[in-house]
Amino acid sequence: MNSLYSSFKLDYTNPECDFLNINLDEDTPLFVDAYAMSRSSNAHMKLGHETLRFFMSETLVGLKNYIQDPTAINSLWEPKCFSEPKGTGIGLAKNGHKGRGSHDVKCQQITTALRNSKAVETGDLEDLEELLLVIEGIGSDTISDITLNISKKHFIEYTQEKCKKLNIPVSQTKEKIRYFCSVDKTWKSDKFDLPHLEVGLEKILSYLIFIPNEILEKNMAYGCNYFYTNVATPVYVDQNLAAGSSFIYSLKNGTKRVNKKEMRKDDKYKGGKKRMDNFISDNPKSLKEYRKTVADKRYKKNQDKKNPKKDDSE
Template sequence: MTTFLENFNIPIGSVDIDFFNPILEKDTPFYIDSYYLTWSPNKYVQTALETQKVFMTELMEALKNKDENKAIELCSHFPEPKFTGLGVSKDSVNGRGSKDIKVDKILTCLKSSKAAQSGLLEDLEELILVTENIGADTISDITTNICLKHFADYTKEQCLKLGIQTSETQKSFGYFCLIDKKWKKIKLDLPHVPWGKDKIVGPVILIPLQILDKMISYNSNYLFTNIATPLYKQEAIKKYPSASFIYSLKSNGEKRVRVKDLRKQYPEYRGGKNKMDELIADNPKLLKEYKEKVAKSRYLKRKGNDS
């Protein structure tokens, strides 16, 4: 297997890099964690974060105002990225052979979400918490597309440092313009390498390692376990004080809940994105609580493991 650096005869370990060094013959199962953008000191990542927030503001306003034409236009520019080496494809590289992220799929998911339709969501990664069929891979790919120009600028800077030649791409790529708040196309100045088993030459986008992870910090199961379940316990104690799943500690008499029994007897306390969507729609403050209690904790843990 050949890496990006090895292709240019740069031995791994001979240079200090802060980007993911893609394997050219196969994809590597990493995702962009959009929440990690918040913590990066990298100037290109900071601008990417700003761009992503502007995109989300435009999309949430379109959904709240039921401006379907604008929502369709905003979500019509998410091709499967084929130039980062990130993903989960086993027999190909850069998502080759997989489908683009269809606009109807995205909009169907968003229209079924009360939180999205209410315009409550502020950050792209929050879509994972409440929207069916949108997961880490989709958010990662959408982030790549929205912030493509910033990652391309970062790539060019890294190549200049390493003495790697770049050239203009044959085709134009779409990116979301931070200033004009709309999608535009541009040809990019990027390094080119032979991708895949067939050695098809194509461009490379380098992604900073600090915003990548195998499991991203936003997950509806994390929301259910860490935010929703404590609320459900409190509610159950008040509503069903004499239920068999309620018990008291001998030490101080504190009421506790046998969660499995609670969920078995009352299905409304079970998980699922639909339930989490309703919970967020009724309690918007829980998004901030999730960010502070769960996402931040996972990021700091990951950062500690990297140290």
């Protein structure tokens, strides 16, 4: 594999080499997990997540005032600010690296969905990753791209720090790179000193942005199906038990149970992002419950896979 580490002769056993070994020929199917950023011990990633939260806060304020002034939300969600990030080496591009003419984030679709979201209306949504639970058309690849675009300067600063420690040569980018500035509450662009290598099938010289392995996932901590199964379904079960519904059956010892398979055939208890949006607005504590229980367990499970514990007997 033509890779970042081999090109710069990096030693993968070096503790400082804790970032993705970018495949220079094609993208690696991994995504930036915003929840993992919030749990990271790396200062740049923590600041990156703070920027995400600030962006979401500004988004919610803009949505609240949308009728009187739609410019605020439109300036935050400018399509030109959400093109697929270059130089990261992650995503779903099948041929070469993305970032050159591949699909961009559909900002209008997202803002329209947010304006119609009951969870947004009731003020329950707070974090960017929560959009995965309620907005149709947003998957891991899209939320990863959004995360990278908003917090790009923090990833750039992380990259610059690694280059300095590992003696990786850098040069100024020819193009300006956009990022969201939480201090000035606006999008900015600038040129940065970054490492450059030839990427993709066409071997085009491109700047590179490093991403810590600890925040890269195939399956993010947040997911609508996980929310439905682990948070919404237990509530539906309790509702059916209390109502004495037709989905209830009894064990030999008299214990009452709910036939979840049959229950889920009823439209009232089916999953899906629209229904979970309504569920969250009706159950305001459900998002915090998911974050503290399900997301935390999924995060730890993902980290354990990356850092398997050695058998003490070895």
